[in-house]
Amino acid sequence: MEKAHDVLIRNLCEHTALADEDLADIRALTFTLRDFEPNEDFIRQGDEPEHSALVVSGMVARYHLLGGGRRQYLAFHLSGDLPDAQGLFIDQMDHGLSALGPASVAFIPHRELLMMFRRRPSFGLAVWRETLLDAAIFREAITNNSARPMQARMAHLFCELFYRARSAQLVHGNRCRMPISLVQLGETLGMAIATVNRTVAELRRSGTMDLREGELIVLKWRALQRLGDFSPTYLHQKRQSPPRA
Numbered sequence: 079m080e081k082a083h084d085v086l087i088r089n090l091c092e093h094t095a096l097a098d099e100d101l102a103d104i105r106a107l108t109f110t111l112r113d114f115e116p117n118e119d120f121i122r123q124g125d126e127p128e129h130s131a132l133v134v135s136g137m138v139a140r141y142h143l144l145g146g147g148r149r150q151y152l153a154f155h156l157s158g159d160l161p162d163a164q165g166l167f168i169d170q171m172d173h174g175l176s177a178l179g180p181a182s183v184a185f186i187p188h189r190e191l192l193m194m195f196r197r198r199p200s201f202g203l204a205v206w207r208e209t210l211l212d213a214a215i216f217r218e219a220i221t222n223n224s225a226r227p228m229q230a231r232m233a234h235l236f237c238e239l240f241y242r243a244r245s246a247q248l249v250h251g252n253r254c255r256m257p258i259s260l261v262q263l264g265e266t267l268g269m270a271i272a273t274v275n276r277t278v279a280e281l282r283r284s285g286t287m288d289l290r291e292g293e294l295i296v297l298k299w300r301a302l303q304r305l306g307d308f309s310p311t312y313l314h315q316k317r318q319s320p321p322r323a
Contacts, residue, residue: 080134080135080157082109082111082132082134082184083104083105083107083109085132085133085134085157085158085184086104086132086158086160087101087104087105088158088246088247089157089158089159089160089208089246090104090201090204090205090208092158092245092315093204093207093211093314093315094200094203094204094207095200096200096201096204097200099198100198100200100201103194103197103198103201104194104201107186107190107191107194108186108187108190109132109184109185109186110129110184110185110186111134111182111183111184112182112183112184112185113180113181113182114136114176114177114180114181114182114183115177115180116177116178116179116180116257117176117177117178118176118177119174119175119176120138120175120176120177120183121162121165121171121173121174121175122171122174123142123143123171123172123173123174124170124171125170125171126169126170126171127162127165127171127188128187128188128189129185129186129187129188130160130162130163130165130166130185130186130188130191131160131161131162131175131183131184131185131186132158132159132160132183132184132185132186133155133156133157133158133159133160133161133181133182133183134157134182134183134184135157135181135182136157136177136178136179136180136181136182136257137154137155137156137177137178137179137181137255137256137257137258138154138155138159138161138175138176138177138178138181138183139151139153139154139155139175139176139177139178139262140152140153140154140155140161140162140173140174140175141173141174141175141176141265142172142173142174143174148265149262149265150265150266151262151265151266152173152216152219153212153215153216153219154178154239154258154266155175156239156242156243156246156248157246157247157248158246159208160205160208161175161212162175163205163208163209163212164209164212165188166188166191166192178257178258178262179255179257179292191205207314211313211314214312214313214314215238215312215313217312218238218312222234222235222267223267223268226306226307228267228269228273228277229277229280229281229305230305230306230307231267231269231277231306232263232267232269232274232277232278232281232306233281233286233287233302233305233306233308234306234307234308235263235266235267235306236256236281236287236289236294236296236302236306237302237303237306237308237310238308238310238313239254239256239294240254240294240296240299241308241310241313241315242313243255243256245313245315252295252296252297252299253293253294253295253296254293254294255292255293255294256289256292256293256294257292258292260274260275260278261274263278281302281305284301284302284305285297285298285301286298286301286302286305287302
């Protein structure tokens with residue numbers, strides 16, 4: 079497993095040029111690593127955290143808790159992501175974060191991050207860009223769930239996660255881990271479980287992808303991209319080449 083500071087540096091350097099001095103100060107931050115079981119929460123709505131989370135390995139989900147214990151999943155986060163950077167600037171968390179499959183998360187004290195923002199403005203800008211990228215993903219998710227038909231909605235989500243997984247060096251050939259249950263897919267895309275099952279079956283029949291045992295397999299990238307009306311420009315990844323096939 080990569081060290082936590084190397085994971086953070088890799089992710090930030092996808093969109094921001096950092097000086098050697100910035101990198102040295104990132105390596106000097108305090109990273110407290112914890113392992114989580116599938117579906118284990120590490121941030122809850124209403125928490126007042128004093129640390130920011132960095133996903134080191136695995137996949138985590140951001141969600142709103144609804145009446146009766148239901149969840150609306152808002153976004154998924156992969157290795158290198160800072161899923162609760164907003165917590166630096168708000169008094170109380172308005173969402174929760176949980177592991178999907180097994181996940182390792184490093185916690186960085188807010189006081190150290192805020193001190194580094196003052197000492198290293200370029201690092202502060204890089205973290206700020208992380209929050210802007212989160213906002214861009216939120217906007218796209220609103221459009222996806224509101225304006226696209228069911229098959230396109232699911233294909234778009236799979237395209238986004240596969241594209242981001244490539245950036246995080248988590249794709250092996252045409253496969254990446256995606257430990258999202260069918261129930262969680264429904265809670266993400268606003269679909270009943272019967273609709274989720276039908277839509278996954280339709281995408282399988284299209285020959286573009288498969289989803290089995292927590293793994294996404296992309297068989298025809300361009301065709302899946304067309305089905306999902308997916309353009310990666312909103313992800314603002316400067317160095318990534320598009321997947322083949």
